[in-house]
Amino acid sequence: MRKVIGALFITLDGVVVSPDQWQFEFDEGMEEEMMKHIAVQDAVLLGRVTYEEWAPYWPTATDDFAGFINNTPKYVFSSTLDNVDAWQNSTLLKGDLADEIATLKQQPGQNIGTAGSPTLVRSLLQANLLDELILMVHPAVAGHGQRLFSDDGELQRLQLVDSKATRSGVVILTYQPFTPADEA
Amino acid sequence: MRKVSALLFISVDGVVEAPDQWQFDFDEGMGEAMNAAQAAQDTVLLGRVTYQEWLPYWSTYTEGEDVDYADFINSTPKYVFSTTLNTVDEWKNSTLVKGGLADTINALKQQPGKTISTAGSPTLVRSLLKENLLDELILFVHPAVAGKGKRLFSDNSDLQRLHLVDSKATRSGVMILTYRLFTPADEA
Numbered sequence: 001m002r003k004v005i006g007a008l009f010i011t012l013d014g015v016v017v018s019p020d021q022w023q024f025e026f027d028e029g030m031e032e033e034m035m036k037h038i039a040v041q042d043a044v045l046l047g048r049v050t051y052e053e054w055a056p057y058w059p060t061a062t063d064d065f066a067g068f069i070n071n072t073p074k075y076v077f078s079s080t081l082d083n084v085d086a087w088q089n090s091t092l093l094k095g096d097l098a099d100e101i102a103t104l105k106q107q108p109g110q111n112i113g114t115a116g117s118p119t120l121v122r123s124l125l126q127a128n129l130l131d132e133l134i135l136m137v138h139p140a141v142a143g144h145g146q147r148l149f150s151d152d153g154e155l156q157r158l159q160l161v162d163s164k165a166t167r168s169g170v171v172i173l174t175y176q177p178f179t180p181a182d183e184a
Numbered sequence: 185m186r187k188v189s190a191l192l193f194i195s196v197d198g199v200v201e202a203p204d205q206w207q208f209d210f211d212e213g214m215g216e217a218m219n220a221a222q223a224a225q226d227t228v229l230l231g232r233v234t235y236q237e238w239l240p241y242w243s244t245y246t247e248g249e250d251v252d253y254a255d256f257i258n259s260t261p262k263y264v265f266s267t268t269l270n271t272v273d274e275w276k277n278s279t280l281v282k283g284g285l286a287d288t289i290n291a292l293k294q295q296p297g298k299t300i301s302t303a304g305s306p307t308l309v310r311s312l313l314k315e316n317l318l319d320e321l322i323l324f325v326h327p328a329v330a331g332k333g334k335r336l337f338s339d340n341s342d343l344q345r346l347h348l349v350d351s352k353a354t355r356s357g358v359m360i361l362t363y364r365l366f367t368p369a370d371e372a
Contacts, residue, residue, distance in 0.1 A: 139346040147197075149197035178327070
């Protein structure tokens with residue numbers, strides 16, 4: 001079945017907003033990792049905030065990521081938007097998160113990835129809907145700003161399935177939900 | 185000059201309290217890294233809470249699998265930072281510090297010796313970090329989201345750029361990340 005993958009830039013203190021404040025370099029190791037994931041993704045999940053920030057920018061951009069994000073089917077989760085017609089290949093989803101994800105997973109296709117959308121990633125994580133969480137941990141303490149993890153959640157055990165450090169000191173950590181079979 | 189180093193167990197969501205809730209394994213890679221850090225230090229910094237929790241446990245620990253650590257922590261000079269304690273005489277080799285953090289650390293660094301390191305004491309580590317007094321921060325990132333509990337990093341401080349010195353994954357999926365403060369020389 002297709003996997004649901006959440007990927008985020010994050011600081012050592014867990015902040016996931018305003019990466020321009022704490023991302024001082026975008027090195028080849030980071031680019032390689034992102035390209036690797038994009039290559040096996042054919043659906044993108046977006047939260048409302050990221051949709052509204054990205055819709056005015058990407059449709060007229062021309063780099064590699066623009067080609068990907070404009071052409072790939074995008075599913076926008078929002079209870080307040082009326083339509084997502086401003087950005088090509090976008091579909092508005094207003095239903096229950098778990099139901100919508102289950103429906104998407106039943107459809108044939110490659111992986112379903114998030115783009116930006118930290119609040120959505122938090123919701124997916126809390127609802128145990130992520131098959132993989134990729135954190136690109138930047139070597140900085142942001143000091144303030146929205147964090148990925150809430151402070152009133154439940155304990156969730158994870159399994160580290162991959163890790164690598166890039167030249168500029170970003171650590172790329174790939175986690176999956178822990179299953180009892182991992183214990184062995 | 186001697187380094188000031190901090191080592192903490194931490195969850196993916198940055199929680200440093202109650203590691204028994206999210207540490208499911210203590211594997212050989214973690215043991216090795218802990219031993220290496222311990223072998224490099226000859227002075228320990230403690231916050232008040234850790235001092236009070238550890239005193240009754242370690243000061244009477246004489247046999248068991250952690251006896252090596254007990255010998256280390258009991259025999260090593262300990263500096264306890266507290267504005268409320270009146271004495272730390274109950275645990276041998278302890279000195280109570282009531283003065284300013286930066287002054288005390290700088291005075292200790294002037295003395296000859298090996299690395300000065302915190303033990304537990306997340307609130308103290310947070311203060312050292314905020315005041316740019318840490319030469320090295322070693323985080324054992326455990327593969328779990330704690331969900332709640334006290335976090336290492338405050339949410340009302342300033343941006344601090346760090347430099348990743350080392351990273352390794354242990355068998356049970358703990359990431360050992362070693363950082364120091366970023367200096368312009370790292371830019372190259």
